Amino acid sequence: MKDQFTAREEIIKNYLAGYNSLNIEHMVQDLDEQIVFENIQNGEVTLTLTGLPAFTQQAEQAIAYFSERTQTIKSMNHVGNTTEVEIDYRAILAVDLPNGMKSGEELKLMGKSIFQFTGDRIVQITDIS
Template identity: 50%
Template structure:
């Protein structure tokens, strides 16, 4: 496992255990996070403080969550992972999804690195 794969693995483990400080341990202070759902950008965060604030809020949405890495590809400064996602909602959502409902989906995360720091993270589902 190369250094980038170790960093990504650490991020995924921290995500699965709701550990925001460990999730962001290898993030640049200027991290750019983008979430794309159904081909549309649903969220863009600029900087580590915005990311941490959103990550702390997102912890309240799920009673459990898990990302499982199915594949990883490296190209230049980018690493793309294919993930299988599972979560259980901890609250009711305005879109009609209810507390206790399970979510299962497949997605892609693209990590962009500058040396050993993640400078950009894009989640696509």
């Protein structure tokens, strides 16, 4: 029988595999119906979503911005019911962005994602960059 941390790591890797392959159905299969998602940039919350329908809709909209995207795990740290994942992020833009970046340009970021679990379901994701 797998320990809870190994199971969590597999769930997170599954989520990221769906993310990286632009497959929303695969990405959301382990998310709770009441998932809470937060995006934090430079210390400010830039997006908060509650519920699987809102998360799925945002994920589907975000796909249009990228021709490809990859999150690579650098490390994982388990504390209580959360797992903090250090991430290297790379994407190729499919559209021009308001910040001046152009379609075809590469975006690279380092950040972390904090996954909170209840049992084997992800109940909250906080992305920090």
